[in-house]
Amino acid sequence: MVHPSAMREPGRSGPSEREKDLALLARRRWRVAVALTGAMMATYFGFVLLVAYAKPAAGALVAPGLSWGILLGVLVIVVAWVVTGIYVVWANSRYDTKLEQLRAAAREER
């Protein structure tokens, strides 16, 4: 990153550097978003297809009163919580910090 104070000097490439940083950050956010969406889709469709194709297996008991189907179904709900949590933690720390730096640099330049 270009130091904010350097950006006030005419002729420096501050704003375009910043554009590039933002584009990079944007790409990273979409990559994280798509990966986590893919993880959620795989989990959910894995679950429903298992239930559709392997009914006896899904009905087999893990413990008295608990079938694989119930256990996995509850796990899908837990996975939904976990992937959402992962995204929020990542975005609140990494993504927001970087955004704040870009905003500060932009304000500095004005």
Add this chain to the structure above:
Amino acid sequence: MESALGKPSATAIGFFLVFILATLAITGWAARRTKTTSEFFTAGSKVTGFQNGLALAGDFMSAASFLGIAGLVASSGFDGLIYSVGWLVGWPVVTFLVAEPLRNLGKYTFADVVAYRMRQAPVRIASAVSGLTVVAFYLIAQMVGAGSLVKLLFGLPYEVAVVAVGIVMLAYVLFGGMIATTWVQIVKAILLLGGASALAVVVLSRFGMSPMRLFAAAAEKYGPDVLAPGKLVSDPLDTVSLGLALMFGTSGLPHILMRFYTVPNARAARSSVLYATGFIGLFYLITFILGFGAAVLVGRDPIKAIDKGGNMAAPLLAEVVGGTAFLGFISAVAFATILAVVAGLTLSGAAALSHDVWVHVVKRGKADEREQLAVARVATVLLAVLAIGLGIVFKGQNVAFMVGLAFAIAASANFPALLLSMTWRRFTTSGAVASMVTGTVSAIVLIALSPTVQIDILKHASAPFPLKNPALITMTLSFFVGIVVSLARPEPDAAKKFALVERRMHLGPEAGVDDDTTAGH
């Protein structure tokens, strides 16, 4: 079983009146704070992430899922869980793909985002049509549900219930706008989660606080099949198609998307979906326990004797474990639940009519504050009348499929255009319009030709279209048409403004880098 259900019960009506009075008091308080269009549609963007999380949950958890899933679990066991899981998995997708960009790019409706770099009129009209179609089908399901529910719970006539729901909801939205709607949804979410949890704890206390012992008791009573997949999923293609509608439909529901404008920034939007996902997931886990509890403690035959669909499983369970008072409380909560959902739907419909159609199409973006607010209120009244009318017209019809249809249209008409407008530089006005129109029309036509309508409702022997939910075909088609039309007729203006969209999508409107000076390119 002798039940107090269906007789006008003093406790149920008492609880219900307390809820109505409390929410009308909130509405009065909210009305004094609703002076501008932005307060009317977005509560002035002053709702916190946690509050919005509860309100999102309140907007989403319908009486249909509370009563319907508990009933499904009571009558068929495991299968109910497949539904619950499906309703939840759309939420992480909302978090990852739409919540933040939407908050940063839009003002009142999802059309703000799609139309950001396009020609306003065509995109606004197309998205108002697809958005209002989703809202209309969702409203019909809720209003018909409300009428039948009240008849079962309190023994009041259907029409009286529909008109009452319409009038109370109109009072919330017309006077209190988004501020009142938000608080009604928060109160409802707390009551529903609290009531259902209390019921679940009482039920589990009879099984040593162990859900597994409850499930084992059900397996002993009805055979081990209650813990195994049954008839719900038989055709894998059908299952995947329904799964797609549920997974991506949530990201295209206008009343859910609109809630992201009520928070101050993208960070709060993000945290609100995390809370919502938590509450909604918990709710479905509890509903699953209630269904098994009803099967064991009430019994399948008494549940079916009262309502063939099994919808009264949860209220009956409340009566068995907590007496008439608990039954009254749960019944009132179930009804309050409908009011909160209907209010959110109406408000999002009013935003589409006034903000998209009136302000941006009829007045070409030039309408003053007073006029915008006046039009918003007229639109609210029109929608309330429409909701009551539809509720009465569809009396006695099987409308359960309409929620599935609303999700299919949302996933096929709204979601593809929304996603492409945020991620694809070469997306164009014609592409967006074509994609939304294709999604709406194909979803409606294919549902009409599907076994859901042809066999289940019209009682024909077979259906021309094999899938019960068309999302697999219609969502693909909508993406395809949007891309092909965009490639066939490029729109240099829209492509040029994409850089602006990208910047604002991440930095938000409050960022210093968002230059309106570049908007003139």
